Amino acid sequence: MSLFRKDSRYYPDIPLFLILIPFISAFNYYLTYNNIKFNGFLVLTYTLDTLQGYAGWLGVRKTILYLDKSMPYHKGILKRIVIQFLLTTLVGLFIISALTEMVSLIARGKMVPSSFYTHDLFIISIWFFVLNAIYIMIYYYKKWQQVEIEIALEKQAKIEGFLIRVGKKNLKFSYDELIGFYVDSDYVIACHTKGNIYYLDTSLDKIEEKLPTDLYFRLNRKYLLHRNLMSGFKRIENGKLLVSLSLSNASLPNEIPVSRAKAPLFKSWFWPNQ
Secondary structure, eight states: OGGGOOOTTTTHHHHHHHHHHHHHHHHHHHHSSSSSSOOHHHHHHHHHHHHHHHHHHHHHHHHHHHHHHHHHHHGOHHHEEEEEEEEOOOOHHHHHHHHHHHHHHHHHHHHHHOOOOIIHHHHHHHHHHHHHHHHHHHHHHHHHHHHHHHHHHHHHHHHHEEEETTTTTTEEOTTTEEEEEETTTTEEEEEESSSSEESSSSOOHHHHHSSSSTEEESSSEEEEEEEEGGEEEEEEEEGGEEEEESOOOSSSSSSSEEETTTTTHHHHSSSOOO
């Protein structure tokens, strides 16, 4: 089932809560009922409580997935966490309250006693707090894993270098040997430190995906250059930048413009500790 896929956003939340919720129901049952005896009533009420717990959890999960699209963490983590805690708690309590009232009307012909809202729902709301905390921890654990994978891939890429097909051969170049790439008509050209150029039958976008981001920067649509090639930059009109190149190469100009939109990103990349 797709719900159990390891690449799902919050895996392993589903198998975790499928196991955890029956234990939560048992603990809540202990806090809620007096004179507990193992009989048909216990089995029935415990089963109903557990099923209601699953329904409440699924409602909370759907709400969290909705917030991931409408209010992602990177647009304001504190606001997102506060709204998530409040909204998921309200959704979960509403589902459990509605189901409990429905069961009470069917089984007893009357509404649940007021103690359910003053005592039982208070206990349940604490569990929703715990549930939210687990989801937030899973989210940031996944983010940490993603960063670790990206760092490992970049390190591996630096070791492997870049492959270029020359005739019938595939030649591997270290990144320090390739000072940049630029678009020329229907081809992308790779520039070597020794002045050699190589025609690549691919797009600059695809090349950019393969290069380590700490070494190469896409200045504009045409140029993707190595950090070692850039000596500095200056501001020009309309918030644009003009990047100066330190190595002379017949295939490259001495200065290359960077758009206003990319200027802040370039400056933070060029001077990461500033």
